[in-house]
Amino acid sequence: MKFETLAIHAxxxxxxxxxxxxxxxxxxxxxxxxxxxxxxxxxxxxxxxxPNRTALEECLAALEGGAAAAAFASGQAATLAVxxxxxxxxxxxxxxxxxFGMRELTQHVLGRWGxxxxxxxxxxxxxxxxxxxxxxxxxWAETPSNPLLTITDIxxxxxxxxxxxxxxxxxxxxASPVGQSPLQLGADLVMHATTKYLGxxxxxxxxxxxxxxxxELFSALQTIQKAGGAVPSPFDCxxxxxxxxxxxxxxxxxxxNAQRVAAFLRDHPRxxxxxxxxxxxxxxxxxxxxxxxLFGGMMSILVQGGAAEAIAVAxxxxxxxxxxxxxxxxxxxxxxxxxxxxxxxAPQNLLRISxxxxxxxxxxxxxxxxxx
Ligand SMILES: Cc1ncc(COP(=O)(O)O)c(C=O)c1O
Numbered sequence: 085m086k087f088e089t090l091a092i093h094a095x096x097x098x099x100x101x102x103x104x105x106x107x108x109x110x111x112x113x114x115x116x117x118x119x120x121x122x123x124x125x126x127x128x129x130x131x132x133x134x135p136n137r138t139a140l141e142e143c144l145a146a147l148e149g150g151a152a153a154a155a156f157a158s159g160q161a162a163t164l165a166v167x168x169x170x171x172x173x174x175x176x177x178x179x180x181x182x183x184f185g186m187r188e189l190t191q192h193v194l195g196r197w198g199x200x201x202x203x204x205x206x207x208x209x210x211x212x213x214x215x216x217x218x219x220x221x222x223x224w225a226e227t228p229s230n231p232l233l234t235i236t237d238i239x240x241x242x243x244x245x246x247x248x249x250x251x252x253x254x255x256x257x258x259a260s261p262v263g264q265s266p267l268q269l270g271a272d273l274v275m276h277a278t279t280k281y282l283g284x285x286x287x288x289x290x291x292x293x294x295x296x297x298x299x300e301l302f303s304a305l306q307t308i309q310k311a312g313g314a315v316p317s318p319f320d321c322x323x324x325x326x327x328x329x330x331x332x333x334x335x336x337x338x339x340x341n342a343q344r345v346a347a348f349l350r351d352h353p354r355x356x357x358x359x360x361x362x363x364x365x366x367x368x369x370x371x372x373x374x375x376x377x378l379f380g381g382m383m384s385i386l387v388q389g390g391a392a393e394a395i396a397v398a399x400x401x402x403x404x405x406x407x408x409x410x411x412x413x414x415x416x417x418x419x420x421x422x423x424x425x426x427x428x429x430a431p432q433n434l435l436r437i438s439x440x441x442x443x444x445x446x447x448x449x450x451x452x453x454x455x456x
Contacts, residue, residue, distance in 0.1 A: 087147070087262060088332045095143030095325065109322045110135045132310045136321035141292075143325055144282075147261040148274050150294035152302060154309045155321060159257060159277025160185050161314035162291030164193070166222070166253055166275065168312070169304045172198030175219040179206040183230045183255065184424045206236040207368060209244065216248045223248075225271075226255040227264075228372070231384045231420045231436045233359040235368025238375055242270030251301060257281070258410070262335040263378040267296045280411030281380075284327045284334055288320045334413070334441065338381030341447060342439040346383050348448045354397075354455045356386040356433070381439040382410055384420070387455075391432040395419050398435055400454040403446060415440035415447055 085093070099108055115127040127133050137155050144153035156162040163186050170176065178190060180203040190201035204211045206225055223245040227236035238254055245252035253273040254266035260281040266274050276282060278290035295302040309315060316324070339362070346360035361372035362379035372379060387394040398406050404417040416438040420430040430436075439447065 090143070090146045091331050092329045094146035095139040095141070097139075107136065107139060107322065107325070109318050111318055130318065131313050131315055134315075134318050134321070136318040136325070137316065140316075140321040140325050143328060144261075144276070144278075144292050144294055147328070147331075148256070148267055148294040149265055150267050150274065150296055151298045153292050153294040154302075154306055155278075155316050156291035156293070156309065157314045157316050157320075158289045159275070159279055159291040160189070162275050162277075162293050163255075164189055165305055165308040165312065165314070166224075166273065166293060167194050167199065168308050169301060170194075170199060170221055173200065173219060174221040175200040175202065175217050176222040176224060177202050177204060177212060177215045177220060178224045179226050179229055179234065179236065180204055181229045181232050181234055181429060182224065182226050183257075184428065186224070186226070186255070205234070206241060207234050207371075209237060209240045212241055213244050216244065216250075220248050220250050222251050222253060224253050224255070225266075226258075228258045228361050228368070228380065228382065230258065231430050231434060233258075233361055233366070233368070233382065233384060235361055235366075235372045237371050238264075238266050238269040238271055242272075245272075246270070258382050259376055259378075259380055260331065260335050260411075262332050263339070263380050264376045267294065269375055272296055272301070278324055280409070281335060281338070282328055282331060282411075283324055284331065284411060284413065286409060286412035286414065288323050288327075290316050290320055290324055335378055335380065337441050338411075338439055339378040341441065341444045342379065342381045342383060344444040345437070345439050345447055345451065349383070349385050349451065352452075352455055354388045356388055359384045382437070383439065384434050384436045386431055387433045387435060389433055391419065391421065394433045394435050395422070397454050401450055402453075403442060403450040404437070404454075410436075410438035412438070413441045415442060 113130045141153040202215045225236040242252040252271045254271040257277040274294045276292045350358040360383040404415045420436045421428040
């Protein structure tokens with residue numbers, strides 16, 4: 085089936101108890117056994133399984149073309165679960181501009197348990213290859229990256245990982261499953277902060293791991309999911325599944341708006357650089373055009389001047405809300421270095437923009453007056 089059909093039908097079925105077309109939210113934490121001790125519907129306790137989570141996981145696996153999925157309470161919980169499958173003294177390679185929360189997990193959380201991490205420019209496959217060590221077990225890619233929209237060649241990185249006997253994971257949050265299918269390009273696992281485009285309305289937190297095959301690694305991940313308990317609530321699973329129904333249409337519209345906004349910003353005299361993979365002069369455009377179906381709604385710009393000038397531009401926006409996060413219907417703008425704090429590697433004059441679903445003319449007018 086095509087993506088639009090899967091987004092509406094995968095994981096959904098008519099409720100057997102009530103014939104409800106839309107799934108009920110099963111809030112119960114526990115499920116009754118038959119007199120012989122068996123579990124008639126396979127559900128025992130909601131931390132382990134819940135019907136709303138099962139439906140969501142089936143849908144997420146279908147959207148990424150994977151064999152199975154595990155849903156988590158946030159993107160970070162999903163990332164942490166992947167890292168927790170590793171042993172102490174294992175080595176991971178991460179992008180040098182990886183989402184700052186992921187870097188924090190490798191350094192300050194699992195670094196204390198002996199995990200070794202090397203940050204490299206993932207746009208440079210030679211640098212990735214040079215960073216491989218005998219203990220390398222995982223290569224983590226994020227493409228487009230946060231906040232510089234660096235593009236990683238997924239096929240290239242997956243090949244390096246597999247030569248080294250390591251797992252290749254792709255954080256597909258910014259592209260969304262509509263924009264890019266890393267499992268088809270050779271990745272072993274896909275990670276999503278479902279908080280973003282999949283949720284789409286800035287009203288839920290979630291994360292997911294989707295696997296190409298149901299292997300030992302995925303089974304270890306499921307153990308961490310169920311035993312660790314960082315699972316999404318039945319309500320959040322239900323809300324997320326509801327949002328996914330419109331995902332293909334939202335991402336297409338985000339991309340169309342972003343393409344226009346990026347072209348406007350690139351040509352603006354007060355913008356020193358505009359990073360959007362859909363722009364032909366973006367350094368990763370050729371790779372992005374090969375591996376992405378849609379370029380998405382995220383971009384960054386460098387404003388003439390420093391932090392003060394960039395913050396002032398954001399301050400004059402009327403339609404773009406000054407807030408972190410992305411992927412919602414509403415447009416957001418943020419001074420990324422402020423959000424990330426003193427250890428941020430984001431340039432001081434960088435503004436990160438999540439282009440929403442308002443009319444592109446209104447968005448461009450707002451940025452024009454803010455930059456004037
Ligand atoms: C690329 C990327 N990965 C992971 C995350 C973490 O997701 P969450 O905030 O749901 O934990 C984010 C959040 O902004 C992100 O942008």
